[in-house]
Amino acid sequence: MTPTRSSLNPIVLLQVGFILLMFGFMYLPILVLAVFSFNESPYSAGWKGFTLQWYQRFFADARILSALSDSLVIAILAVAIAAVIGTLMAVGLAKYRFPGKGLYQSITYLPLIIPDISIAVATLVFLASIAIPLSGGLIQLSLSTVVAAHVVFCISYIALVVSTRMTNLNPHLEEAALDLGATPTQAFVKVLLPELAPAILSGCLLAFVLSMDDFLIASFTAGGGTNTLPMEIFSRIRRGVQPDINALSVVLILVSGLLFGLAESIRYQSERRRRGD
């Protein structure tokens, strides 16, 4: 400590120290998972030598891979459906005023607020009391019921992101297109959609990650043949300390880090373009 930078120094040190400590707290668990995925001993907290066997075991594990594919199918389907419905809704909410709009809007954002466990219970009860009896057993708990349940919260997140973009949008763009002779559909597809695309995409990424991460809703609504990745991970954790889960987490963290980078760069670029407007 040099006397010239005197009085601020202890405070700055304290601040830097605190920030470092908090970052350490946030990254400690991830670091631990990563380190232990290479540790030879399955139980010990000490270092017993480097190994790649947990990765080999993980990539050879048919159950995990099939759970991963179930999760991917569910997330992709749910996000695709929600992207269409959610975008339409966000556009509709921005363009129209109608009686009951407040109610409609608060229902839209309900899935962001209600805890997962309640959504899971509600969906199961709905399936058991209406969908299954009314369809005469045609609808059964299966992969598609999970998709249907995931669409619910995906809609909310996508609509939220798209709505934010809509409020920043020049409202006269679409009118101008209409005045120039475009049909409403053309105006929507050619003018509005390109403007909204980055928001839709980043909303989709968010929804995708949330769908991949969901344990509760999936375990309430999945049928016998469906086993998502979080369900598989949960049952393994319950069975005990499993070093191949460490390997799995490292792979998942890398993938979601990649997705996050993608989402951020989309957001960043669209923001820059918006500022350029």
Place this chain on the structure above:
Amino acid sequence: MPRSLLWSSRRQFLTGSLTALSGTLLSGCGWTLAEVRQDAPKVGDRNELRIYTWSNYIDQVLLEEFIGQTGVRVIADTYDSNDVMLGTFQAGGRGSIYSIVYPSDYAVAKMIDLKLLAELDKSRIVGLENILAKFQNSQYDPGNRFHVPISWGTTGLIYNSEKLDPPPDDWDYLWQHQDKLSRRMTLLSEPREVMGASLRSLGFSYNATDPGELKQAYARLAELKPAIATFTTDAWRDQLLAGDLWLAMGYSIDAVLVAQENPKLKYVVPKSGSSLWVDTLVIPANAPNPEAAYAWINYMLQPAVASQVTERLLFATPNAAAYDQLSTQLRDDETLFPPDSVIERCENLEPLPQKAEEMIEKYWTQLTSG
């Protein structure tokens, strides 16, 4: 994100929800909550057999040999307590995909009661005569009409002999050394086993139905509760090996498994007695692929298969022909095949009357929620 909460005006939200709520209250009641189970048997893939089992009864070799013999691919899901398995069959529609399940004795009785099982066609099963006589006619399923026994054993205490001195010898040990064992022990997540152990430590039967006795047993467990780390059937194995736990209530066949990895882990059947259990093979009613299910039963009954899988996975086969083919080391393992003196102290879990069942369920919820 939470900004969205503020978007909707409160009044609209409240009036809306109030209207909606009064709407349901007025709407007709009397609808039926559907069984989420599938009614019609699904025409399954003939070359696929789904098995629902405890985690330690199958391995890759067993499944691959079965493909080799029959061409049927096996997909196995595992559960860690009879209640979880029963739950799968009662709600959730998940049970309907399985053609083979491995319930324990009293769970077999429950499943028969709930009409969840198909009666076995004995003419399609080869090798039943090899099953030891004492397993041929069970209390929980007279005449073995619905099940084939696959494994048996005792319930007891597995402990780290380095950490516990004197070693445990009876259920009472848990209460006497409660402080030392605090959060270093686990109990099974099986209501009947845990309540039974407490009943037995009080000198009552595992199958007690007297409300007073059950209440005492619950009170004793509630006393022990703060010291219990978790209720688990599987997870204790790794934690015991890692040294996080010193003692676990578990099944004899699991004890053999962990003792093989760490010889300091010992197993004891409590002096005052314990439970004697049998795990079985059953075919659910409306199983999607009964042919493959019978093929699996016949496969598991082959003495060579049964003895090899016993050697690999270390469980106690009730198959006399398979037992004869085991190595002497395994045959003499008293944890795996307890001597008659131990068996005499033990009781079978019997199906209980509805009322006692409900009491145990209630106490179990209280015990695990408290």
Place this chain on the structure above:
Amino acid sequence: MSSQVSTSADKPRTALVGRLSSWLEPLALLAPAGVWLGLLLVIPVLLIFQLSLVPGIRPGQVVNPSGIENYLQIVQEPIYLRVVLRSLMFALGTTLICLVLGFPVAYLIALVVPKQWRNLLLVGFVLPLWTSSLLRSYAWITILRPTGVLNTFLKAVGLPAIDILNRPPAVFIGMSYSLLPYMVLILYASLEKLDRRLLEAAADLGANPFQAFWRVTVPQSLPGIAAGCLLVFITGLGDFIDPELLGGASSMTMARLIYNQFLGVTRNWGFGSALSMVIILAVSLAIALLLKYGDRSSANL
């Protein structure tokens, strides 16, 4: 964002087509989401309310709303009341921890750190949010178990081991860890908008930094604090994974109890529905409080 209806009426079209299309478009835009959410969210919530009025119902039985026994059971049985209180305690405690830890982090990132670092630091701080929530809890098991990372470290430096896995402290750690990024994000958004001129004015008027902080910064960021606390509280109240994986036998919460009523050992859909309604009611109450509180704080400004 005025309505499109008036502009389309100006167009040279027949009135009928105009009116039809003016109905068609909003319907096409809003109906799919409305139907989907109505079917899978609104109706189900009403259904669980109805189901919560049937004591002891299981699948296959007739639903005949008969009374509030399920709710009475929650209040009258000390065990269940304790579960509810424990859930509230976990949620409130976590909210407090997140606020105490999250506010300085958000404050430093938003107001102290050089501008070009801000985005990077914020993104870096919330990045762990994108990893699987199950695996994050699992990592804490690895750290906190009796022979885990933490105790190995403590032993190495000669400190006594601490035994918190399967006990409430572990749940607090796991939940705070999971929810801290949300708190920081929301507080950051609110602190970033802070009017710095007010701080300068306060300094000019002779306020020391602490006075400026308590009199200017905190009141201005109150809406953000309230929103952040609300989100953490709600999410914490419904959290299943952290109490289940880290809490062991002695930290049953409402979410765990609900899970058991539907998928676990004890099956009582009526009771589970009643518990779900309690969570939904608690959440609604929290939101109502925030709206009221938000109104007042905006009136004060």
